[in-house]
Amino acid sequence: MFPTPIEKRSRAAQITYQSLVPLALVMWLMPLIAVALFSIRPGVDFSNGNYWGLPSSFELFTNYGKVFFESDMPRYLWNSVLITVPTVIGAVALSCMTGFALGIYRFRGNLLIFFMFIAGNFVPFQILMVPVRDLTVDAGLYDTKLGLILFHIAFQTGFCTLFMRNFIRALPYELIEAARVEGVKEWRIFWFIVLPLMKPAIAALSVLIFTFIWNDYFWAVVLTQGPDAQPVTAGITSFNSQFVAQYHLMSAGSIVAALPPVAMFFLMQRHFIAGLTLGAVK
Structure with a gap:
C-alpha cells in the first residue's frame, strides 16, 4: 500500500536515487542560479548574447549599488x-x-x-x-x-x-x-x-x-x-x-x-x- 523505503530497496535502486536527487535539485535551482549570475553581469553581456558564459566583468557592487x-x-x-x-x-x-x-x-x-x-x-x-x-x-x-x-x-x-x-x-x-x-x-x-x-x-x-x-x-x-x-x-x-x-x-x-x-x-x-x-x- 505504501512505497518501500529507499533503505530497503536494492543497491541499484539506491544508487539511482542518490544520483537523481542532486540532478533534480540542480534543475529546480537553475532559475535561481541564473538570476544570481545575471545580477553580477554587466548590461553589455545581454546585448552580446553572453547569457551562460563567464561574465565579461564582475559588476556585483556596481549593480547592487545602482x-x-x-x-x-x-x-x-x-x-x-x-x-x-x-x-x-x-x-x-x-x-x-x-x-x-x-x-x-x-x-x-x-x-x-x-x-x-x-x-x-x-x-x-x-x-x-x-x-x-x-x-x-x-x-x-x-x-x-x-x-x-x-x-x-x-x-x-x-x-x-x-x-x-x-x-x-x-x-x-x-x-x-x-x-x-x-x-x-x-x-x-x-x-x-x-x-x-x-x-x-x-x-x-x-x-x-x-x-x-x-x-x-x-x-x-x-x-x-x-x-x-x-x-x-x-x-x-x-x-x-x-x-x-x-x-x-x-x-x-x-x-x-x-x-x-x-x-x-x-x-x-x-x-x-x-x-x-x-x-x-x-
Whole structure:
C-alpha cells in the first residue's frame, strides 16, 4: 500500500536515487542560479548574447549599488513592508475570530458560512480583476497602499479561516466546557484559553501569508501604478525603459526582493514546522 523505503530497496535502486536527487535539485535551482549570475553581469553581456558564459566583468557592487542608491528600490521595499505587515496582522486576527466562531459554536448555517469562506479560494482571481479595479477607483482607493491592504485582507481571510477553523476544532473541547462551567465569559475563553494554544498555528499562518503577500505581483500591477504605492514586485519592472530592458538590474532587484521572505522563513522555521505538524501524531 505504501512505497518501500529507499533503505530497503536494492543497491541499484539506491544508487539511482542518490544520483537523481542532486540532478533534480540542480534543475529546480537553475532559475535561481541564473538570476544570481545575471545580477553580477554587466548590461553589455545581454546585448552580446553572453547569457551562460563567464561574465565579461564582475559588476556585483556596481549593480547592487545602482539598485539601492540610484533607483526607487528602497522606496518599493518600504511600500512592501507597509502593505505586507498590516495585511498579515489583519488577516490573521480576523481568521482567529472567525475560526473560533465556526470551530466552537454549533448553530444553523455554520457549514454554509464556512463553505462560503472556502468557495472564495476557488474563484480565479483574474475574473475579479476588472470589478475589483473599478471598485477601488469608485472608492478612491486606486493606487493607494490602503487599497492593496484591504483587498489582500479580504482575499486571504478565506484561506486563513479554513486553516484556523480546522486547527481550533482539533483542540480539546473539554477545555471550553470546563471554562464555561466555571462561568468564564466567551471572549475570555477566546483570549485566555484558545488564543494561547493557537500560537503555533498563528506563526505558521503568518509566515505563509507574509510570503503570499510579499510575492504578489498580479494585484500590485492591477491596483497600483508608480512608486507611491507599488510594492517591490511591481517596482522591479521600473528598470525597463521604453527601448532597453536592464536585465542585470532586474536580476539584482529580484534577489533583494527575495531576501525578506527567505529571512522570515528561517527565523520562524521552528514555529512554522510546529504549526503545520501539530496534531499529525498522537
